[in-house]
Amino acid sequence: MNNGNKRRSLTSEMMLWILVLVVLPVIVLTFYFYITITSALKETGYEKELQTNHTTQRSIEALGETILGVTITNGYWEDNRQALLARDMEWLETNIADMPNVVPNIDFVAEADLEGNVLVQSGDVDSFTDRVKVPYIFTKFETAKTFSGLLDTSKGLAIVAISQVTGDKGDNGTAGLLITGHFLNKEILARLHDTMQTDVALLLGSGQFLSSTNEVKADDLQRFLGEKKVGDSLEIVANDDVSLTKSAVDLRDMSGKIIGVLYTQSQSATAMKTVSGLGKLGLYSLIVMAFLLLLVAYLLRRRIMLPLRHLTLVLEQVAAGQHVDDIPRHVKQADVELLQAIGRIGSLNQQLEYTVQKRTAAIQNLLNYAQQGFFTVHSDLIVGEEYSAPCTRIFGRDIARVYLPELFYPDNEQEKDLLKEIFEECFVQKDELKRELIVSLLPEELLIGKLTVSAEYKVIEDEFGVTAEMMVVLTDITEKRMIERQMARERLVSQMVVQVVTHLEETHQILGEFKRFCEMGIVDNMNSPLPLEQKLLSVYKRIHTFKGSFSLLQFPNIVPRLHELETQLQEKISQADGSGEQSLQFLRSLQLHTWVDEDLKALTDILGEELLFQQQRNETVTIPRKDWLMLESKLTEALAEPQHLDLLAELREVRNKPFRELVAHYTDYLVISAERLGIRLHPMRLEGGEVSVDGQRFLLFSQSLIHVFRNIVVHAIEPPEERINLGKDKRGTVELQVKQAGGDLVVTISDDGRGIDVGKLRQRLVDKGICDEQTLLHLSDKEVIPYIFRDELTTTESVSELSGRGVGLSAVKDEVDKLGGSVMVNSVSGHGTVFTFTIPLEEYRKETWGGVIT
Numbered sequence: 001m002n003n004g005n006k007r008r009s010l011t012s013e014m015m016l017w018i019l020v021l022v023v024l025p026v027i028v029l030t031f032y033f034y035i036t037i038t039s040a041l042k043e044t045g046y047e048k049e050l051q052t053n054h055t056t057q058r059s060i061e062a063l064g065e066t067i068l069g070v071t072i073t074n075g076y077w078e079d080n081r082q083a084l085l086a087r088d089m090e091w092l093e094t095n096i097a098d099m100p101n102v103v104p105n106i107d108f109v110a111e112a113d114l115e116g117n118v119l120v121q122s123g124d125v126d127s128f129t130d131r132v133k134v135p136y137i138f139t140k141f142e143t144a145k146t147f148s149g150l151l152d153t154s155k156g157l158a159i160v161a162i163s164q165v166t167g168d169k170g171d172n173g174t175a176g177l178l179i180t181g182h183f184l185n186k187e188i189l190a191r192l193h194d195t196m197q198t199d200v201a202l203l204l205g206s207g208q209f210l211s212s213t214n215e216v217k218a219d220d221l222q223r224f225l226g227e228k229k230v231g232d233s234l235e236i237v238a239n240d241d242v243s244l245t246k247s248a249v250d251l252r253d254m255s256g257k258i259i260g261v262l263y264t265q266s267q268s269a270t271a272m273k274t275v276s277g278l279g280k281l282g283l284y285s286l287i288v289m290a291f292l293l294l295l296v297a298y299l300l301r302r303r304i305m306l307p308l309r310h311l312t313l314v315l316e317q318v319a320a321g322q323h324v325d326d327i328p329r330h331v332k333q334a335d336v337e338l339l340q341a342i343g344r345i346g347s348l349n350q351q352l353e354y355t356v357q358k359r360t361a362a363i364q365n366l367l368n369y370a371q372q373g374f375f376t377v378h379s380d381l382i383v384g385e386e387y388s389a390p391c392t393r394i395f396g397r398d399i400a401r402v403y404l405p406e407l408f409y410p411d412n413e414q415e416k417d418l419l420k421e422i423f424e425e426c427f428v429q430k431d432e433l434k435r436e437l438i439v440s441l442l443p444e445e446l447l448i449g450k451l452t453v454s455a456e457y458k459v460i461e462d463e464f465g466v467t468a469e470m471m472v473v474l475t476d477i478t479e480k481r482m483i484e485r486q487m488a489r490e491r492l493v494s495q496m497v498v499q500v501v502t503h504l505e506e507t508h509q510i511l512g513e514f515k516r517f518c519e520m521g522i523v524d525n526m527n528s529p530l531p532l533e534q535k536l537l538s539v540y541k542r543i544h545t546f547k548g549s550f551s552l553l554q555f556p557n558i559v560p561r562l563h564e565l566e567t568q569l570q571e572k573i574s575q576a577d578g579s580g581e582q583s584l585q586f587l588r589s590l591q592l593h594t595w596v597d598e599d600l601k602a603l604t605d606i607l608g609e610e611l612l613f614q615q616q617r618n619e620t621v622t623i624p625r626k627d628w629l630m631l632e633s634k635l636t637e638a639l640a641e642p643q644h645l646d647l648l649a650e651l652r653e654v655r656n657k658p659f660r661e662l663v664a665h666y667t668d669y670l671v672i673s674a675e676r677l678g679i680r681l682h683p684m685r686l687e688g689g690e691v692s693v694d695g696q697r698f699l700l701f702s703q704s705l706i707h708v709f710r711n712i713v714v715h716a717i718e719p720p721e722e723r724i725n726l727g728k729d730k731r732g733t734v735e736l737q738v739k740q741a742g743g744d745l746v747v748t749i750s751d752d753g754r755g756i757d758v759g760k761l762r763q764r765l766v767d768k769g770i771c772d773e774q775t776l777l778h779l780s781d782k783e784v785i786p787y788i789f790r791d792e793l794t795t796t797e798s799v800s801e802l803s804g805r806g807v808g809l810s811a812v813k814d815e816v817d818k819l820g821g822s823v824m825v826n827s828v829s830g831h832g833t834v835f836t837f838t839i840p841l842e843e844y845r846k847e848t849w850g851g852v853i854t
Helices: 002-062 064-075 078-088 090-096 133-141 185-197 216-224 269-317 330-332 336-344 349-367 389-397 404-408 413-428 432-439 478-502 504-526 531-553 558-575 581-589 599-611 624-637 642-653 666-677 695-702 706-716 720-725 758-767 773-777 779-787 809-817
Strands: 109-114 120-121 147-155 156-163 177-182 199-205 209-211 232-238 242-252 258-268 373-377 383-387 445-449 451-461 467-476 657-658 685-687 693-696 734-741 744-751 820-828 830-841
Touching: 002 064, 002 147, 002 242, 002 269, 064 147, 064 156, 064 177, 078 090, 078 109, 078 156, 090 120, 109 581, 133 156, 133 177, 147 177, 147 258, 185 199, 185 209, 199 216, 199 432, 216 258, 242 269, 336 531, 373 389, 373 581, 404 413, 404 693, 413 432, 432 451, 445 779, 451 478, 478 504, 504 531, 504 695, 531 558, 531 581, 531 666, 531 695, 531 706, 531 809, 666 706, 693 695, 695 706, 695 830, 706 744, 706 758, 706 830, 758 773, 773 820, 779 809, 779 820, 809 820
Parallel strands: 685 734
Antiparallel strands: 109 120, 109 177, 147 156, 156 177, 199 209, 199 258, 232 242, 242 258, 373 383, 373 467, 445 451, 451 467, 657 693, 734 744, 744 830, 820 830
16 A cells, blocks of 8 residues: 555656646746747837837928928029128019929928018918018027928928028028928828828827828827827737737927927738737647646656566566566566566676776776866777767767867868878877977867867877877866956057057047048048049048057057058049949948047046046137137237237247147157067157147148158168168167248158168059159159159058058148148168158238238
């Protein structure tokens, strides 16, 4: 009776465990899957509808572009400007007030002076009859001379476009405002419905209602209007076969004021079918699980539990040395092999003891390398049967009987062949010293999946001294390498922090110039009338200069990205295909202004924003350069007497700074760059740097000088051993001299390096097709040297982050030309090179200072 209770208890326990470990988890996972999918479908519906709603609103606002163009065309009309200034009402009535009758999509028009007085209008919209009664238009007009937006007028919701009234080229001054409008109607919403594949409706606070479908009524949207703003309202209504997703968001006019609600709704049958299918799937799963549970219970008891208990009794008898004649029926039904095992147990006792000893020795050997991947390889390069557990983790698979080259290099046939040759040499080589030399050729570090693994190899010899097996010991060093890379990154960040703190003002200047380049410089370059190749080359040069400037500051993240962008621009310049607009879109898509964010974040985390941007937060007043020059001009006219000359001179000095401050940081740059290339340099000598210059005017020129200093390190200064052999000081010398000669700034940069290799330069000119050999024969070395400023001309064989692009000196020449200056280069082979830049200190302006022309 007790035995029967125990059997029932054991069976019940097994069933309970199956229920807990298998059935319940499957049910829970099925339910979780159902909830997750349905929730995801609902969230997807919400997200899609809200996105559709917002897209619809942007599409409505974008309708302003359809009338903004014609508004700008008539606003930038010199005749219109003259008529407005002269109050020529006849001309205005004929050419402006008649626009709704002539121009498509224009329902009303008004033209006003800068005081807001409407001189002429058509359409009788209250906001634009006698005066412009929308204050926001004048607020916006202060910053944007042409714009458009929504406006709730006395005659309904309209798209309004505003343009300044000025000359044909927009440079004759603003005389007034030209305002045009187009009323939204049901036809426009119908087109939006066809485009967005969703029902669209508008309800304004003024009571106007528009809808692309008769199914949506104004009463349906009344609940969204009230004292509180709508925000984003989402709702899904489910029917038997389809779901209806509704969305309502605030509708704002051009000033940002909420004027009503924009409502959209879309139908979807897919989501409801998916939810219904998941419900049926869950029900079917439960039925199948119940059936499988009953089947497992029967098989477990019939085929496993009962035979196992009887087999245990039989084995107890065998272990006790008793002869077993009567095999229970349940044991016979379980498996024929059980009967054979019972008969062989006695004869296998001795073999079992020997096997246990052998396996114990093997296990003991493996335990010596428990923390490492360990296996053996035979002469056929097949991995042995025994290996340590870490091997499975490292390779993610069972490696027994696997071909070793396939294990190490699954996707590299060349490496497979090389590994095979080295191992074969190891197995046939009997000389121990030669064998050790061959073993040293085996790979010591491997990349297996995402793991970095170090490998050691130990030769296992047989009794004749021949290599029988090779033991391979693998150690996972992934974490170690990650730590090393992290330390390297931290070291780079530390170097950047030191450079930034040391040259904080230069950092602000470079970051400011980079921001202006990203915001306006790219667009200005790409919109210029120059050929596409020259536009891209201009951008290419600025990128090259910024790369050098950020290299000077040791910014670790943006420099390699700018280097890669140079390669892409070089390809576009060589291909010269596509349009300027396509190239501009490509540059905009890069979002260059964000490339410096990662480096700035690292700086901010260490220094804090207060220290990093402290110079920008000083109690100073910033005046745009053009406004300051205008102020100087007006004071020059007002203070024309000779006694005021000193005062005017001091006023000019306010915007000046010593040229030394613009170039002092190059001393550190030379040291850092030289160390990277194994070059030795004395500290750079800077003489006469107190010459006062317009810092803003000379900023880009001073930044471009990085290309000159970079060329000195890369091309000019010889390695210490070479300099010693030439009888030179092992440390190179670089000098920077600044002086004022009359009204010019003269900057001289010299070095005592190897000088310009004119022979190689001549060959490059021929290879590039710039000059033919016959022409070069008639040119002296002095006449050939200026060619170093040609675009994409370099004597470097390979491209690196320091050199090889061939646009550095060209960028310097461009900045000198922009300032109206000149550059002269003198070079003596084996003795060095001298760059002399002569630049006017002031822009040429014909101004009178007490009768003196400057």
